[in-house]
Amino acid sequence: MDGVWSEERPVLVVDGGDLFGPRNKNEKHQSTFLAEMTGELGYDAIALGERDLNYGLPFLLEMIEKFDLPFTNANVRSGKTGELILPEFLVVERSGIRIGIVSVLDPRQKIISMAASEEVYQVDEPVAVLRELLPRLREKADSVVLLAHLGEQATGELLNEVKGIDMCVIGHTSRNINAERVINDTAVFAAAFEGRYIGRANLFIDDADGRVMAIDVGITALNEEVANDEQMLARVEQFKVDLLEFKTAKRAEYPRTMGSEKETYLGDRACMACHEDAWKVYLDSPHRSAFATIRNKGQSFEPECLSCHTTGYRFKNGYSDESPYNKLANVQCEACHGYGSQHARDNKWVAQAKDSCTLCHDQKNSPEFDYATYWEKIKH
Amino acid sequence: MIKLKDLTGALRLMSLALVLAFVISAIAPVVLPAGARAGEGTWQDLVLLYTTDIKGKIEPCG
Numbered sequence: 001m002d003g004v005w006s007e008e009r010p011v012l013v014v015d016g017g018d019l020f021g022p023r024n025k026n027e028k029h030q031s032t033f034l035a036e037m038t039g040e041l042g043y044d045a046i047a048l049g050e051r052d053l054n055y056g057l058p059f060l061l062e063m064i065e066k067f068d069l070p071f072t073n074a075n076v077r078s079g080k081t082g083e084l085i086l087p088e089f090l091v092v093e094r095s096g097i098r099i100g101i102v103s104v105l106d107p108r109q110k111i112i113s114m115a116a117s118e119e120v121y122q123v124d125e126p127v128a129v130l131r132e133l134l135p136r137l138r139e140k141a142d143s144v145v146l147l148a149h150l151g152e153q154a155t156g157e158l159l160n161e162v163k164g165i166d167m168c169v170i171g172h173t174s175r176n177i178n179a180e181r182v183i184n185d186t187a188v189f190a191a192a193f194e195g196r197y198i199g200r201a202n203l204f205i206d207d208a209d210g211r212v213m214a215i216d217v218g219i220t221a222l223n224e225e226v227a228n229d230e231q232m233l234a235r236v237e238q239f240k241v242d243l244l245e246f247k248t249a250k251r252a253e254y255p256r257t258m259g260s261e262k263e264t265y266l267g268d269r270a271c272m273a274c275h276e277d278a279w280k281v282y283l284d285s286p287h288r289s290a291f292a293t294i295r296n297k298g299q300s301f302e303p304e305c306l307s308c309h310t311t312g313y314r315f316k317n318g319y320s321d322e323s324p325y326n327k328l329a330n331v332q333c334e335a336c337h338g339y340g341s342q343h344a345r346d347n348k349w350v351a352q353a354k355d356s357c358t359l360c361h362d363q364k365n366s367p368e369f370d371y372a373t374y375w376e377k378i379k380h
Numbered sequence: 381m382i383k384l385k386d387l388t389g390a391l392r393l394m395s396l397a398l399v400l401a402f403v404i405s406a407i408a409p410v411v412l413p414a415g416a417r418a419g420e421g422t423w424q425d426l427v428l429l430y431t432t433d434i435k436g437k438i439e440p441c442g
Binding site (some may be wrong): 013019021 | 396422423424425426427428430431432433434435436437438439
């Protein structure tokens with residue numbers, strides 16, 4: 001980007017959306033840093049992707065405010081107020097040409113927020129939205145850029161139905177478009193993904209009507225052949241140190257201090273060999289889907305969740321996300337009964353299973369817990 | 381191989397036009413249909429830089 005700026009030609013920098021990472025606290029921490037860096041790179045417009053609401057609208061608005069991020073979207077509304085959650089469009093000027101930038105999100109994408117409050121969004125149909133919006137936008141802009149967070153196929157379908165878009169950058173895609181492409185008079189671009197590529201198009205725009213006259217497209221892979229910006233690199237390296245400290249501090253709240261280094265968890269399949277009836281009850285119990293519950297909410301790296309949704313997270317040789325300890329996902333037999341290695345040796349139950357329940361079914365996590373009622377659900 | 385002199389006048393003209401069109405397209409800069417409806421104004425230079433789906437990555441895996 002420095003190279004492009006140094007050419008002293010007018011530059012427009014845009015992103016097709018899904019800037020933020022998966023729904024967990026570590027990633028939220030990382031996305032905060034990414035938002036800061038993105039703000040410094042000087043983007044002119046950023047589309048809203050469904051992932052950008054992963055940490056909730058208040059977080060997104062905080063990042064926009066704090067790091068001056070030019071997010072825009074024309075079809076996502078608050079389910080409560082019916083108002084658009086972001087600016088409907090942006091207009092920037094380059095070489096006397098007013099460039100209108102508008103973005104739409106695919107209504108088929110699920111927006112799932114890990115914010116505490118339940119957030120509901122209404123996503124309007126992009127074609128109808130753009131047909132209504134574009135005449136208004138063209139009164140304020142000579143040329144129009146659409147950031148289509150729709151994927152390649154749906155973007156093509158949309159462009160065949162909507163006139164008046166001069167340039168389109170596709171989001172929600174994992175494919176680069178390496179050559180010049182035009183759909184229904186719209187020049188179309190894509191450079192995917194996870195920061196692996198950046199696209200550059202040299203454009204000539206007719207200043208009479210804002211239409212793209214000629215393009216020359218190049219996609220650059222951001223690999224080791226591209227020199228790092230030393231200042232940015234130093235900050236990224238420092239951030240990685242900070243992130244490790246952040247993760248370590250979170251893990252430290254749930255230390256692996258219980259149990260014995262000499263004992264091992266054998267896993268539920270080992271139990272099945274002698275306790276098939278009990279194992280069948282476990283198969284149908286909520287304990288067996290405990291890990292899926294947190295994984296589906298993007299919490300599978302959260303120590304505070306893992307301690308009760310895996311087996312032995314706070315015990316020596318207990319669950320970890322690394323093999324072979326990752327086989328101890330879910331609340332398996334040994335989560336209540338203790339190390340299988342010890343049981344196999346002397347045929348005694350290591351722990352009083354009844355006493356194990358309230359370690360997790362406490363007032364905070366399970367306020368309605370009643371042993372007799374809950375036991376019926378897993379009786380074996 | 382078919383030679384130009386073997387063709388009738390009309391066919392010869394069409395063949396020449398095709399060859400000419402091919403040569404021109406090979407040496408001309410990329411000019412797109414998007415610009416086919418050019419107005420009366422002048423062309424303005426613009427560099428478009430674009431990314432997408434960064435998905436929280438501060439550096440790519442691998």
